[in-house]
Amino acid sequence: MKETFTARVWTLGDDIDTDIVIPTEYLAMKTIQDMAPYAFSPLRPELAGQIRPGDVIVAGKNFGCGSSREQAPEVIKALGIRCVIAGSFARIFFRNAINNGLLLIECPALREAVEEGEEISVEVGSAIVCNGVRYPVAALPDNLLEIVSAGGLVKAMRRRNGLE
C-alpha cells in the first residue's frame, strides 16, 4: 500500500493538549460534527473554519497530551485533516487516532523546516518532502497496521463478530 499525496500545512507548537484540540465544555454535544467548529479554539479560535479537507497539521513534540477524550482525533478527522505530523505523540491520543483510522506520522525535523501555508509531499511509511528536502519517516508496527488496514477498531471487531 504505497500512498503518496500533497497537502497544505497548518503549524502548531509543542505539547498541544487535548483540552486545546477540543475543550471539555463541548464534549457533551451530540455529534462530532457539532464539536468540530470548536477544535483548537483555546489557542486559535479561527483555525477550525480555515482548515480544508486534505490539509495536514505539522506540530512539535507530545501532540495530543492530556485527557483520554477520543473526540480529539475524531474532530481532527471530521475537519478533513489528512494526517497529523508531529515530533512525537502522547500515547492515549496515538491509540485513539489509530483506532479511528487517523494517520499519524512522527517526523521531529519537519516542524522547524516548514512554514504554515506551504505544501508538502507525504509518502506514507517512507518520507516527507518539504522544499526539496526529503525527511525519512517510519512505518507503523504490524499490529497497528492490521487495525488501520481493517479500517479501524470498530471494523476489526465487526469482522471478529462475523458481521463483515
Place this chain on the structure above:
Amino acid sequence: MAATMIEKLLRRNTGVETAKAGDIVTANVDRVMIHDIFIPFVKDKFEEMGFTRLWDPDKVVLIYDHLVPASQLDDPRHHRIGDAFADKYGPIHVHRSDGICHQLMTEAGYVKPGDVVFGTDSHTTTYGCVGAFSSGIGYTEMASILGTGKLWVRVPETIRVIVDGTLPPNVSSKDIILRLIGDLTAAGASYCALEFSGSTVEEMTVASRMTMANMAIEAGAKCALFTPDEKTADYCGVALTEEMTALRGDEEAHYIRTIRYQADQLVPVMACPSQVDQIRPVAELEGREIDQVFIGSCTNGRLEDLMAAAAVLKGKKVAPFVKLIVTPASRKVYLDALENGTLDILAGAGAVITHPGCGLCCGRTGGILTDGERVVATNNRNFLGRMGTSKVEIYLASPASAAAAAAAGKIVLPPAF
C-alpha cells in the same frame, strides 16, 4: 530473570513468562471504568461492533462524576443513556452521585493489588497507588474490552523514582510529583511506567501515593506503580500476600532512567500557567495576587488534603476578595470531613463547600473563571481554558499551599507546622 514491577505484573496477568519491555502482549482485564462523558460513545461503538453482551458485567463500573449535577442542557442525556445501557446489559456497577471515578475505584474496592484496569479517563493511572496496572484509553478500545475482556499493550520501559528521607512539614506528595514532572517534562515519561520506591514513599499514606500516581500521566506515563504493603492491603480490605509484596522491581532489572530525591531537600512548588511542567518554588512566586482557590479533584480531594487545608485555615479567614471552593472527592470523604470537624473549619474560614465530583477541575461548573483572573488549584491540569477562558492563569499546588494562598489573597509559602 530480573524484571521491573510492570514486567512482573504483566507476566502474571498474561502467563507470558518472558514478557519484557517492548513486547506486545494481550492483557486480561480485571476491571474497567467508564464515566458519564463517554458512556454514549462507548455504547454506540459497542453496538456498532456487533456485541450483544458484556464479557463480564461484574467487572464493569459506570460512574457519573463529570456531569453531576448537570450544568448544561445536554448533560442529563448522558445519564439516561448510561442507565439504559446498565438496564440492557447489566447488572453492572453504577454510581450516580457518589464522587469522582478515580476516588471511587479504589475507595469502593473495585481495584486490588496486581489487577489490570482500564478507564476512559487519562487519570486512570491513579490505581497504581495500590499496585495495579491501570491506564487511560479511548471509548472505542473500551467498547472492544467490554466485548472481549482483553486489550493489547506494549510492555512499557520503566523509569525508577526513588525518594528517601523525611519531607519538610510544609511539603507534601503533591510537591514531589510536581517536581518530578518538571524534571521529566510533560513528555519525559511518554509510553513508560513510573516505579516509585524509597523510604519516603514507604512512609506515605495510600492517599498521598494516589496523588502521585494520578499525575503520572502529566509526564506522559502509561502507568505509575507502588509496591503493595500493609497500608495498601488495609486500604483495599484484603490480606497482604507474598504474591502482592513480590510486585517489586528487581535491582538488576533494566531501567531506562533512575531519578533520586532526598526528601529533606524538597520545597513547596507550583506548576505555573499554562503547562504542567513549568515548575517553580513557591518562594519565587510569593506576592502574586489571586482571585480564587480550588481545593479538590481526584488529585487532592481526599480527607488528608482537606485536613491539611483546614490546619492552615484554622482560626483564619479567607481574604475578602478570594473565592475558596472546596470539593470533596467522594461522598465518603465529605461525610468523614463533616464528622471530624474539617468542614466546620473550612466553611467557618469562608470556603464554599460543593458536592463531591469533578466540579471545577474539568471547567464545566462551580467556579469557572474569566479573562485576567488567577487561581491556585490542587488538581492536575493547568492547560489553556481548563477552568474558564484561555486567559485564566492556573497555578497547580498542594492543599497546604492552596489554603495559605486563600488566607493571604496571594501566593505565599505554606506554614511549616
